[in-house]
Amino acid sequence: MIDQNIKIAVDAIVFGYEKGTLYVLAVQQRFGKLADRWVLPGGFILDDEPLITAVERELKEEAGITVSYLEQLATFGDDIKRDDRFRVISVAYFALVNPKNFVLKADTDAKDAKWFPVAQVPTLGYDHNEMVKLAHQRLKSKLTYQPIGFDLLDHEFLFSDLENLYCSILERDIDRRNFRKKILSFGIVKETDKVVKIGSSGRPGKLFVFDKPKYHQLLKENFQFDIRFA
Amino acid sequence: MIDQNIKIAVDAIVFGYEKGTLYVLAVQQRFGKLADRWVLPGGFILDDEPLITAVERELKEEAGITVSYLEQLATFGDDIKRDDRFRVISVAYFALVNPKNFVLKADTDAKDAKWFPVAQVPTLGYDHNEMVKLAHQRLKSKLTYQPIGFDLLDHEFLFSDLENLYCSILERDIDRRNFRKKILSFGIVKETDKVVKIGSSGRPGKLFVFDKPKYHQLLKENFQFDIRFA
DNA sequence: TAATTTTGTGTTGTTTTTACACAAATTAAA
DNA sequence: TTTAATTTGTGTAAAAACAACACAAAATTA
The missing domain is CATH 1.10.10.10 (Winged helix-like DNA-binding domain superfamily/Winged helix DNA-binding domain)
Incomplete structure (x- = not known):
């Protein structure tokens, strides 16, 4: 029988664009060891919840937004000690939204939600800076072979x-x-x-x-x- | 507190090429509900084992091979009922190897290991046919922008x-x-x-x-x- | 009314891509 | 041993894509 003590989380790297600046969404944790730290929106998934649904739910809960483009980015499986009691594996999602379409509002677990210019993202909790970096590369390359820029602009x-x-x-x-x-x-x-x-x-x-x-x-x-x- | 009852597995889509034909590696399960069914090599990860290490281990155990190219493909998180007792989320890896370099031999959990021409892959267990399809697309597109073809050929x-x-x-x-x-x-x-x-x-x-x-x-x-x- | 800002537009030279055919070295068959 | 068949190796020309480039038009501000 399998005895595994690992939990699964999702995290989202949400990009927004406004007047020549690219932003990433981060939320400030309210509870836990990393209280007050900025992290990417995300959290543990429910037992019967598809991964992508979990991401959408967390984005709604923690920042009050619904993104216009969402795709799986990569799974970060190593070196994560989010909690002392168990290992956490996080499936990272890449998302785009037009910041104008929403007013950020932190709801449940998050104390605050905020757009950071990608060039000035603070040190985030866990391995989230690494995720941002990978997502940023993905955005750059994807821009050249898929018309996703429009998801960042007004209609x-x-x-x-x-x-x-x-x-x-x-x-x-x-x-x-x-x-x-x-x-x-x-x-x-x-x-x-x-x-x-x-x-x-x-x-x-x-x-x-x-x-x-x-x-x-x-x-x-x-x-x-x-x-x-x- | 988080109460999650989900297990994590890895699976590998290993491509081999020989004389104009592209092959995928599959193994025949020895135990469990799907005994005798062909599936992709893979299995549950250990608590303290990096994902990629788990893939390498399973490939060694189940087929006796060490691949020459390995990268994460995608995480399949929904609709899997590998086991009645819990949900399984599987991180799929994309791999290339020159079949000439190894003689396949099933070891531990696998009854048999075999190369199937991609065009004639049988119905596999779980959502493994879907994984093969995605990996096949990845191979095709990657071939055009990364020199990975050499991993399939002789030196x-x-x-x-x-x-x-x-x-x-x-x-x-x-x-x-x-x-x-x-x-x-x-x-x-x-x-x-x-x-x-x-x-x-x-x-x-x-x-x-x-x-x-x-x-x-x-x-x-x-x-x-x-x-x-x- | 002059200066500034932003939009809108075509042409030319250079580079890259595509299409295409025949000779050379070998093996197999007559 | 000659002939046919197979596979490797090579160059050129036409077409398409790309890169570089500048000035007039419509508006605002000074």
Whole structure:
């Protein structure tokens, strides 16, 4: 008979983006050994609860949000002593959300919930900084072969928003003309007839939307989203 | 206090390649409810054992092999009723090995161990067919952006071996000249001065080797392995 | 009304990719 | 021993994709 004394948890690395800055969501623990420490949202799963449901539940409970993109990242199985009594294995999830869509509010176990710029994430509990690092890499590479940037933007966005998102997350310059040409060539971004001047000065721009159904249709026809630059 | 009644297992999807055919390793269970059923090699982890160590141990125990490439694939957390008494969550690992390097021998829990052509994998226990499917996709896509094909070949190989491997795993035709040109342009495959005529007729070919140190050096210089075809 | 900011747009040279065929070295068969 | 069959090895040209680049238009602010 199997005698195992290991518990399973899930953790989420949730990225948000706003005005050229990429953020990660962290929560401050209320209870336990690590009270007051910042950690990733997450927690133990219930016996009859699918992993992904557990993540969604914890995000709702600890930060009051529902993400728009969620996928499994990796399982962190070694060196974790979350508790003295047993080993914990944590399944980490990668998530994206538009921070504008929610007001963070810590509920149950969390004392506080907060967005940290990825460049200034404090030392988190457990091995959570490692998770953030891995998730950050995943975001960077995924951005180039899957149209997930749209999950970080408003439904309607300026082309410059998309361009700035790519610039700031990938940390490189992008040629505006080539970028626009490329994205438009895919046919998955549609121009609306709305024109908007946001904030300060400058010529007003047209708003665009991501045509998700079109993207999924193209996928069936072997379309391959791919944005790379030199 | 956390009251969880879930056990953790690891499973491995081990691919082998020989003469144009891709194989997956399966073992036949000796004990338990699924006695005689074919399943992926794997099993429960020990309390103080890293996940990857558990995989290596099980592969050794159940099939007598040591793989040459091993990475985490995904964690299968839902719908598993391996045992009536508790839920099982399994961390699946993706592995590659050259079948020539080992003679399969079932040891401990396994009655038998066997290579199945991927196209003819029988119905396996648990959700293992799903794991094989996911691993197969991973292999296909990874082949295009990481030089892992060499882990499936002999240390010294003919260019045609490499080409056939790509053809058969990716299931498409490849232009021999363009393929060779591209691979050689990377500078990670070296020509030896050995010439060999294998098996049947035809002009003898030169043997090549994968220059792993060179590859890792190039990686540091932002080299990106990439093989794609129309 | 002049200066500043931001959007929008095309062309050209360079590089990469694709398509394609025949000679050389060997074995097997006539 | 000649002929057929098999497999390796190699180059070029056309097409496509990529990279680099600058200025006018629409608005705000000074």
